Amino acid sequence: MTMDNKLKPLREGIDALDAQILDLLNQRARLAQQVGHVKAETNAPVFRPEREVQVLRRAAERNPGPLVAGDVQTIFREIMSACRALEKRVTVAYLGPAGTFSEQAVYRQFGHAVDGMPCASIDEVFRAAEAGTADFGVVPVENSSEGVINRTLDLLLQTTLAISGEISLPVHLSLMTQSGTLDGITQICAHSQALAQCQVWLNLNTTNVTRQAVASNGEAARLASEDPAIAAIAGEIAGEKYNLQVVKAHIQDDPHNRTRFAIIGRLHTTPSGKDQTSLVLSVPNKPGAVYNMLAPLATHDVSMTRFESRPARMGTWEYYFYVDIEGHVDDAKVARALDELKTNAAFFKVLGSYPASL
Structure with missing residues (x-):
């Protein structure tokens, strides 16, 4: 029996299951629309993080495999995001530009069916959420290697907004340039925290290159995309966004480096169980x-x-x-x-x- 003959019934089985999955997804979407109608009667919030995290926890607990729990939760998060958007599309402010770890944190929490609003500073993220220009903001709170983000703590003290969720994100930093080499590079740009998180590698390999702190790693990638003499330290998603080539991947000093982000807004959550x-x-x-x-x-x-x-x-x-x-x-x-x-x-x-x- 040829490989095509062996694969044909398996592919037909997958196609049949895909049709069932599509039907079930739309059944779920219709129920979500009904939920939206009920919420609209009392002006209840569309995004309820405590409810969504309960769904994600339950999905992981019930998962029999072979899919791993984290992948199952990613799938369910996107399903909830798409269904939520049928009620109302949520706008989320974050430290921009596009390609930052803050943007990744937005999608990790809300899924991709949201409108991201890149901001030039953490202060602007707070202002957008306070003014109602954005429904929520996502701000970095602390890094496992370099500690707290002081500006975020100061603004949390002053604001009337509340924290309604948190995201812990692995941070893998790469050195990137237009050419994929350090030839002709005179400056390395990154957020001050990223420069600190990579100082061992930088001290060993780039002793004669100036380091410049900028507002975000995404901004560093944008600058590098416009100037062949600039290298950026950023996540690889930022590199893809700005068409940069990786000189050296994962140059952070701590391989288990993580950053914790907070969701800020006017929502006050009810208990989720954890x-x-x-x-x-x-x-x-x-x-x-x-x-x-x-x-x-x-x-x-x-x-x-x-x-x-x-x-x-x-x-x-x-x-x-x-x-x-x-x-x-x-x-x-x-x-x-x-x-x-x-x-x-x-x-x-x-x-x-x-x-x-x-």
């Missing part, structure tokens, strides 16, 4: 103040997963503390802990309760 709450706190500058402030978390068995400090910029050596805890503000033990914590804090703000990243 949530996280972000807070900003401050205390009077006296002995034991921080310990006493955080004591209610231990008393009520609430786990703290992150603790960062930022100067209060008041000239008195006081600090704001950025804290992540497990659980949702509507969870009973979290609510009790936060009620007590408020009494010990000179400043208290909940930045948001949201589903923990998958």
